[in-house]
Amino acid sequence: MKFVDEFREPELALRLVAQIRETATRRWVLMDVCGGQTHSLLRYGIELALEECVELIHGPGCPVCVTSCESIDFALHLAMLPNVIVASFGDMLRVPGSRESLLDVRARGGRVQMVYSPMDAVELAKNHPNCKVVFFAVGFETTAPATALAALHAEQLGLDNFRILVTHVRVLPAMEALMLSPVNRVQAFLAAGHVCAVTGFAEYDAFVDRFRVPVVVTGFEPIDLLQGIVDAVQQLESGSHSVSNCYTRSVGRQGNINAQNIVETVYEVADRDWRGFGSIQKGGLRLRNRFERFDAEKRFEPIAVNPIASANACLSSQVLSGQIKPTQCPHFGNACTPDSPLGAPMVSSEGACAAYFRYQWLQSK
Amino acid sequence: MCLGVPGRVSVWLDRDPLFARANIEFDGIQRECHMACVPEAEIGDYVIIHAGVAVCLVNQAEARRVFDELNRMNLLAELEMDESTGAAPIESKRDKP
Numbered sequence: 304m305k306f307v308d309e310f311r312e313p314e315l316a317l318r319l320v321a322q323i324r325e326t327a328t329r330r331w332v333l334m335d336v337c338g339g340q341t342h343s344l345l346r347y348g349i350e351l352a353l354e355e356c357v358e359l360i361h362g363p364g365c366p367v368c369v370t371s372c373e374s375i376d377f378a379l380h381l382a383m384l385p386n387v388i389v390a391s392f393g394d395m396l397r398v399p400g401s402r403e404s405l406l407d408v409r410a411r412g413g414r415v416q417m418v419y420s421p422m423d424a425v426e427l428a429k430n431h432p433n434c435k436v437v438f439f440a441v442g443f444e445t446t447a448p449a450t451a452l453a454a455l456h457a458e459q460l461g462l463d464n465f466r467i468l469v470t471h472v473r474v475l476p477a478m479e480a481l482m483l484s485p486v487n488r489v490q491a492f493l494a495a496g497h498v499c500a501v502t503g504f505a506e507y508d509a510f511v512d513r514f515r516v517p518v519v520v521t522g523f524e525p526i527d528l529l530q531g532i533v534d535a536v537q538q539l540e541s542g543s544h545s546v547s548n549c550y551t552r553s554v555g556r557q558g559n560i561n562a563q564n565i566v567e568t569v570y571e572v573a574d575r576d577w578r579g580f581g582s583i584q585k586g587g588l589r590l591r592n593r594f595e596r597f598d599a600e601k602r603f604e605p606i607a608v609n610p611i612a613s614a615n616a617c618l619s620s621q622v623l624s625g626q627i628k629p630t631q632c633p634h635f636g637n638a639c640t641p642d643s644p645l646g647a648p649m650v651s652s653e654g655a656c657a658a659y660f661r662y663q664w665l666q667s668k
Numbered sequence: 669m670c671l672g673v674p675g676r677v678s679v680w681l682d683r684d685p686l687f688a689r690a691n692i693e694f695d696g697i698q699r700e701c702h703m704a705c706v707p708e709a710e711i712g713d714y715v716i717i718h719a720g721v722a723v724c725l726v727n728q729a730e731a732r733r734v735f736d737e738l739n740r741m742n743l744l745a746e747l748e749m750d751e752s753t754g755a756a757p758i759e760s761k762r763d764k765p
């Protein structure tokens with residue numbers, strides 16, 4: 304068993320689709336929280352297959368999409384400083400700030416390096432002792448262990464030229480913000496499987512009790528997703544609401560304690576600005592005082608906030624909160640394409656707009 | 669960037685608690701990954717790799733149990749359908765080794 308092909312078996316998928324169709328007596332609104340799930344739902348035609356009985360709306364689970372414009376502008380500014388290298392994941396380099404992206408800045412001579420892992424940025428700092436290497440740390444709880452490990456490595460190696468620009472976000476506070484929104488339509492959540500692999504899902508109990516909404520921990524392959532949808536629809540049909548785990552091969556109730564300890568050592572919970580959402584209480588992480596010397600926000604002079612940022616035409620806030628589908632955005636496929644994106648959801652490989660753009664041929668069949 | 673991919677632990681390179689590293693195999697390709705979050709992983713275990721770091725172990729017994737259960741349900745549903753339509757049951761479609 305390789306944990307991929309088996310969970311894509313078409314016969315089983317069709318049976319699960321039939322089961323969902325048989326179970327649903329009305330059209331339920333489910334939100335998949337993670338961008339990886341959004342892509343699978345579109346890529347495998349699940350959204351289309353279930354169109355009549357389930358409306359799938361795609362949540363804020365693309366960390367690149369919710370990274371604030373101010374943070375991106377700050378990274379752009381740092382990349383243009385002498386003897387500074389900004390390193391980040393490939394997706395992050397293409398996301399526009401208020402005017403341009405890290406790739407644009409690189410084209411103008413800024414020093415920007417794509418890395419696969421935060422640990423590669425530590426290596427970069429080791430190999431460039433005369434430069435300051437800033438790792439632009441974006442991501443949910445799944446990525447936080449990797450960036451925390453990078454800070455611990457840099458500390459252990461005694462590097463004084465490593466910096467981290469932390470914009471880590473936390474999923475649960477965003478789900479709370481969505482439920483509290485007056486325009487909320489979500490009736491059940493498919494919770495992000497790999498976030499829960501790290502955090503566990505015990506913390507969802509209080510959320511489910513408070514909002515009386517089913518939360519189903521779900522994986523990323525078609526069978527995983529369909530199983531999660533079966534569970535959510537069954538709960539909705541019976542009027543119950545609980546946390547259930549449909550990704551048991553990777554997620555336990557308590558999550559990964561080692562990973563949590565690593566994150567706890569380096570970060571503490573903090574309020575954070577989410578692009579398209581505004582400030583979310585306890586919506587992110589920041590470095591603890593022990594790691595202050597790596598904190599890019601403390602080690603570099605701040606910059607003035609660009610007022611143009613809020614005037615961007617992108618409707619990402621409505622897309623990421625499920626109010627509109629990407630295809631309902633007037634810029635979709637016109638002014639905004641993956642080659643010239645107006646907003647982050649069209650850039651990132653997990654962005655909902657990019658997923659719709661990539662798989663729209665499937666939708667039109 | 670936030671996709672986690674399952675890979676198989678093929679060789680441990682370093683078991684230091686902080687700098688733990690192993691070679692992970694993804695469909696025949698080997699990649700060095702950090703293992704500090706799953707120090708208990710053994711050679712042959714599957715782990716989910718995210719941004720170069722293993723974030724959890726894949727519980728193989730659990731995966732098989734869920735898969736077998738789903739297949740059993742699928743087969744049952746098919747048999748029920750076959751009985752109601754009078755068609756011959758579809759045999760051994762899923763009897764893969």
Ligand code: SF4
Pocket residue numbers: 616617618619622629632633634635636639640644645646647648649650656
């Ligand atoms: S299509 Fe482009 S402009 Fe519209 S919401 Fe998506 S990213 Fe923003």
